Each structure stands twice: as structure tokens, then as C-alpha cells.
Amino acid sequence: MGQLSCPKCSGTAKGGRSCLIWLLVILLFPIGLALLLLPPKYRCSKCGHTFKA
Ligand SMILES: [Zn+2]
Numbered sequence: 001m002g003q004l005s006c007p008k009c010s011g012t013a014k015g016g017r018s019c020l021i022w023l024l025v026i027l028l029f030p031i032g033l034a035l036l037l038l039p040p041k042y043r044c045s046k047c048g049h050t051f052k053a
Pocket residue numbers: 006007008009010011044045046047048049
């Protein structure tokens with residue numbers, strides 16, 4: 001989990017990998033480790049804009 005500033009409104013965007021991703025990583029181990037190569041997503045708490053880090 002991390003924090004970034006929103007590219008649209010420069011508000012605080014929180015995000016990272018969801019619990020679902022971590023669950024799949026564990027269930028599909030070791031193939032699931034490939035999911036960690038996907039970039040984490042962030043969502044702005046101010047305007048709701050979603051973006052990749
Ligand atoms: Zn925003």
C-alpha cells in the first residue's frame with residue numbers, strides 16, 4: 001500500500017495491490033508470482049480518478 005498525489009486534482013490517492021491479488025499469488029504459487037509484475041493501481045480519495053503508478 002502506498003500514497004501518491006492525483007494527476008488530475010493533486011489530491012491524495014491511495015492504493016496498491018488488493019487483498020485479492022495477494023490471495024491469488026498464494027493460491028497459484030509459484031505461477032501466481034507473475035501477478036506481482038502487474039503495476040499497482042491507485043484511486044484518488046478526492047475525485048475518484050483511478051490511475052496506475
Ligand atoms: Zn483526484
